[in-house]
Amino acid sequence: MEQxxxxxxxxxxxxxxxxxxxxxxxxxxxxxxxxxxxxxxDVFMKVKDKYPxxxxxTVYRTLELLNELKVLDKINFGDGVARxxxxxEGAKHSHHHxxxxxxxxxxxxxxxxLPEVENIVERxxxxxxxxxxxxxxxxxxxxxxxxxxxx
Amino acid sequence: MEQxxxxxxxxxxxxxxxxxxxxxxxxxxxxxxxxxxxxxxDVFMKVKDKYPxxxxxTVYRTLELLNELKVLDKINFGDGVARxxxxxEGAKHSHHHxxxxxxxxxxxxxxxxLPEVENIVERxxxxxxxxxxxxxxxxxxxxxxxxxxxx
DNA sequence: ATCAATGCAAACACTTTGCACTGCA
DNA sequence: TGCAGTGCAAAGTGTTTGCATTGAT
Numbered sequence: 001m002e003q004x005x006x007x008x009x010x011x012x013x014x015x016x017x018x019x020x021x022x023x024x025x026x027x028x029x030x031x032x033x034x035x036x037x038x039x040x041x042d043v044f045m046k047v048k049d050k051y052p053x054x055x056x057x058t059v060y061r062t063l064e065l066l067n068e069l070k071v072l073d074k075i076n077f078g079d080g081v082a083r084x085x086x087x088x089e090g091a092k093h094s095h096h097h098x099x100x101x102x103x104x105x106x107x108x109x110x111x112x113x114l115p116e117v118e119n120i121v122e123r124x125x126x127x128x129x130x131x132x133x134x135x136x137x138x139x140x141x142x143x144x145x146x147x148x149x150x151x
Numbered sequence: 152m153e154q155x156x157x158x159x160x161x162x163x164x165x166x167x168x169x170x171x172x173x174x175x176x177x178x179x180x181x182x183x184x185x186x187x188x189x190x191x192x193d194v195f196m197k198v199k200d201k202y203p204x205x206x207x208x209t210v211y212r213t214l215e216l217l218n219e220l221k222v223l224d225k226i227n228f229g230d231g232v233a234r235x236x237x238x239x240e241g242a243k244h245s246h247h248h249x250x251x252x253x254x255x256x257x258x259x260x261x262x263x264x265l266p267e268v269e270n271i272v273e274r275x276x277x278x279x280x281x282x283x284x285x286x287x288x289x290x291x292x293x294x295x296x297x298x299x300x301x302x
Numbered sequence: 303a304t305c306a307a308t309g310c311a312a313a314c315a316c317t318t319t320g321c322a323c324t325g326c327a
Numbered sequence: 328t329g330c331a332g333t334g335c336a337a338a339g340t341g342t343t344t345g346c347a348t349t350g351a352t
Contacts, residue, residue: 018326020332040317055334060317076227080316080342098278107278113271117264121287125260127249129289136272138280169351171307191342206309211342231317231341 001031007089011069025051026062030072030086037075037083037097037106077106077135093131100140107140152182158240162220176202177213181223181237188226188234188248188257228257228286244282251291258291 008027009019019027029046030038038046044059063084066072072086073094088095088110096109118129159178160170170178180197181189189197195210214235217223223237224245236245239261247260269280 016331018331020326022333041315053334057318057335058333061332064318074229076229078225078227080231080233082231082316098272098276101281107276109272109276113268117268118287120264121249121260125249125258126292126295127251127258127287127289128295129287130252131288133284133286133288135284136269136278136280137282137284138278141277144277144279167306169306171351173308204309208310208343209308212307215343233341 001028004031004089008066008071011071012065015069017065022047022051022054022058023062023065025054026059027066030066030084034086035108037077037085039081039083041081043084075133075135094133096134096136098136098138098140100143101137102139102143105140105142152179155182155240159217159222162222163216166220168216173198173202173205173209174213174216176205177210178217181217181235185237186259188228188236190232190234192232194235226284226286245284247285247287249287249289249291251294252288253290253294256291256293 005019005024005027012019012023025047026043029043029050033042033046036042040056040060040063043063044054044056047054047059063072063074067074067084070087072084074082075085075094075097076082077097077099085094093112093114096113098107098109100106114132114134118132121127122129156170156175156178163170163174176198177194180194180201184193184197187193191207191211191214194214195205195207198205198210214223214225218225218235221238223235225233226236226245226248227233228248228250239246244263244265247264249258249260251257265283265285269283272278273280
């Protein structure tokens with residue numbers, strides 16, 4: 001945890017930004033809820049518990065900043081809300097997601113399944129890929145099991 | 152064109168909806184701009200030329216309806232705007248996109264590059280895939296050529 | 303005559319912006 | 328003391344909704 005905060009602090013400093021208390025609290029909330037794909041509002045509420053004076057605009061500005069620095073990815077699952085997803089350390093790409101159309105849960109896929117597809121795209125479409133977004137919609141393990149158990 | 156309108160009319164009828172004049176004009180605009188990834192506002196403006204009395208809400212409602220019937224896909228490239236993308240005839244999935252981070256152009260990939268990846272996901276994550284969203288961000292052919300020509 | 307569909311305006315949800323203020327370098 | 332960073336409220340933007348009206352069957 002502290003190590004990752006440190007890394008993010010460095011990333012900020014390299015780009016001439018400071019890790020202010022507000023930014024640090026925001027980053028901590030993101031780290032503590034890493035797998036939850038929080039919206040800005042979600043982050044704001046959790047940050048408020050630790051730092052009640054903070055404003056929503058500051059949270060938005062921090063998330064925007066971290067997005068620019070590629071510390072996190074702003075993702076969008078089709079409800080009109082942006083969600084924020086920390087990158088794994090050293091990850092060059094946004095990771096993949098499985099969104100359940102029954103229960104709404106979101107699972108992450110950490111392994112990069114796309115290198116071969118990307119080779120094809122770069123070769124056949126002459127497109128230099130810098131990042132990707134891959135989301136599968138479908139029925140998750142839990143919901144699938146429940147279906148089997150239906151009377 | 153007329154054939155595809157006919158198909159969409161059938162899809163609507165099967166679901167107990169009518170192809171009203173407003174809906175038909177909207178569908179025509181979508182067909183005429185098939186590769187352009189129009190936003191609701193874009194569609195509205197083009198529809199207004201042909202049918203000035205139409206309201207924006209009707210366009211939204213039509214797009215929403217066509218999305219439910221899987222005639223089109225509502226997609227989102229990260230700017231806060233929903234875009235609407237007609238499905239190819241008989242296509243079961245949303246197709247892939249190449250978004251250029253320099254010029255903003257969007258190219259479509261019609262071939263489905265994901266079947267192998269989907270097999271892996273279904274097997275290793277026990278997730279029943281019903282649809283996918285795949286977008287690559289990077290530098291398109293044109294912008295790439297321009298870079299090479301820079302003095 | 304009924305009821306889906308429409309147009310308009312108001313409401314909504316999420317996000318960004320202007321501005322005065324704060325506080326570290 | 329200068330300037331990045333902040334908090335608040337107001338403004339923006341894209342989208343949805345309520346409601347009276349319309350127009351097909």
